[in-house]
Amino acid sequence: MARYKIVGGNRLSGEVTISGAKNAAVAILPATILVRGKCRIENVPDISDVRILLDILKDLGASVSREEGGVVEIDCTNVTSTHPNPELVRKMRASYYLMGSLLSRFGKANVALPGGCNFASRPIDQHIKGFMALGASVEETEDYVNLTEGPMGLHGNRVSLDVVSVGATMNIIMAACLLPGRTIIENAAKEPHIVDLANFLNTMGANISGAGTDTVKIRGVESLRGGTYAIIPDQIEAGTYMAAVAAAGGNVLVRNVIPKHMDCITSKLSEMGVQIFNYDDSIRVISEGRLRCATVKTRPYPGFPTDMQAQICVCMTIASGLSKLTESVYETRFFGYCSELANMGADISISGKTANVNGRKKLHGAMVCARDLRAGAALVIAGLAAEGTTYVGNIGYVERGYERIVEKLTALGADIQRIED
Numbered sequence: 001m002a003r004y005k006i007v008g009g010n011r012l013s014g015e016v017t018i019s020g021a022k023n024a025a026v027a028i029l030p031a032t033i034l035v036r037g038k039c040r041i042e043n044v045p046d047i048s049d050v051r052i053l054l055d056i057l058k059d060l061g062a063s064v065s066r067e068e069g070g071v072v073e074i075d076c077t078n079v080t081s082t083h084p085n086p087e088l089v090r091k092m093r094a095s096y097y098l099m100g101s102l103l104s105r106f107g108k109a110n111v112a113l114p115g116g117c118n119f120a121s122r123p124i125d126q127h128i129k130g131f132m133a134l135g136a137s138v139e140e141t142e143d144y145v146n147l148t149e150g151p152m153g154l155h156g157n158r159v160s161l162d163v164v165s166v167g168a169t170m171n172i173i174m175a176a177c178l179l180p181g182r183t184i185i186e187n188a189a190k191e192p193h194i195v196d197l198a199n200f201l202n203t204m205g206a207n208i209s210g211a212g213t214d215t216v217k218i219r220g221v222e223s224l225r226g227g228t229y230a231i232i233p234d235q236i237e238a239g240t241y242m243a244a245v246a247a248a249g250g251n252v253l254v255r256n257v258i259p260k261h262m263d264c265i266t267s268k269l270s271e272m273g274v275q276i277f278n279y280d281d282s283i284r285v286i287s288e289g290r291l292r293c294a295t296v297k298t299r300p301y302p303g304f305p306t307d308m309q310a311q312i313c314v315c316m317t318i319a320s321g322l323s324k325l326t327e328s329v330y331e332t333r334f335f336g337y338c339s340e341l342a343n344m345g346a347d348i349s350i351s352g353k354t355a356n357v358n359g360r361k362k363l364h365g366a367m368v369c370a371r372d373l374r375a376g377a378a379l380v381i382a383g384l385a386a387e388g389t390t391y392v393g394n395i396g397y398v399e400r401g402y403e404r405i406v407e408k409l410t411a412l413g414a415d416i417q418r419i420e421d
């Protein structure tokens with residue numbers, strides 16, 4: 001087991017380069033199953049979720065090679081299996097995208113239920129509803145989802161999602177790609193990674209329009225060919241470094257970002273007193289003096305992302321005044337980290353969907369434990385901002401989604417080490 005040891009109190013300065021977006025990469029890699037030919041994908045983050053997916057693809061018969069600098073080449077032409085290794089599938093959440101891509105290419109898929117961060121109940125009923133609308137027969141057991149072609153065959157159709165779901169939107173896009181006819185997804189999610197998946201698939205020959213709006217249209221094509229595609233920068237990784245600067249203080253240029261994707265985060269940090277300057281593909285973040293309290297409500301994109309809830313909460317714990325943080329996507333997400341922050345001196349009381357955060361002047365170091373990816377990132381930020389030494393355990397969660405986090409923070413002047421126990 002490894003831990004991070006963080007000696008807090010250093011201001012952050014210099015430059016940090018953001019990696020490719022995790023939640024785009026974990027959809028685009030399974031989407032290569034739809035392609036007959038070689039996909040050269042650039043800006044792929046080197047994180048454990050990506051490594052697991054590459055292992056799953058190799059195991060299915062894909063040829064996979066990885067070069068330095070985040071380039072991955074995948075050729076799924078010779079894939080024949082529709083039963084991905086269940087042990088690997090259960091190690092992460094986004095393995096559910098194998099259902100949509102295998103169904104579209106082979107007309108069947110037998111995929112174990114996914115694992116991953118367990119901060120809330122995370123049903124996949126909307127994915128299943130979509131597959132059924134496209135003509136699939138679905139058999140669900142306790143551990144597996146078995147998809148086959150239904151009696152009317154697989155075909156495009158209209159699917160209206162009951163909840164705005166990132167995963168269901170992307171899975172249905174993939175499933176519809178190679179089916180005859182037109183699919184229309186209504187009440188679709190609009191996150192940047194959905195646009196990125198659609199752009200990837202269109203580059204390979206798909207016909208998808210409307211991604212990034214609440215209505216996505218997919219006209220099925222016969223086949224996709226290989227090509228080259230670069231994944232967008234990670235909105236949440238960038239937001240995490242911005243929150244780290246806000247909390248620890250400092251002056252940092254965050255490079256390789258799409259500032260537009262950061263608007264919802266930028267405006268909240270500005271309200272809290274952080275100075276932010278947007279350039280073409282970078283953002284300067286300057287934090288001096290004490291932060292101010294704020295009111296934040298998480299929402300699907302373009303709202304404030306639930307994946308930034310924990311990191312902004314840390315900023316609130318040391319801001320002056322009473323902040324209110326309301327979660328509207330995953331109600332139970334607070335429980336992954338608020339008690340750990342309390343061990344560091346934070347004053348947080350949770351009432352239903354809202355955390356009331358009474359800002360203290362300082363947090364203090366403590367032994368804390370990550371319970372999911374973003375909770376872990378928040379504890380790292382808290383450690384950087386706290387007085388004294390913090391040990392963050394269970395860092396496997398953090399390394400699911402943050403590439404070289406220790407190296408990147410060290411380069412900014414943080415005192416953080418990865419310790420093998």
Ligand code: EPU
Pocket residue numbers: 023026093094117121122123124125126127128163164165166167168189306307329330373374401
């Ligand atoms: N939901 C349903 N039924 C479904 C699907 C979702 O009721 O079939 C509900 C969920 O319970 C939740 C809401 O809809 O209340 C939104 O869930 P969504 O499907 O959008 O979440 P997801 O696709 O499972 C992705 C990200 C999460 C991120 C959420 C919300 C990936 C692999 N994961 O999850 O990222 O929190 O969207 O933006 O893309 C993370 O990166 O740390 C992370 C957890």
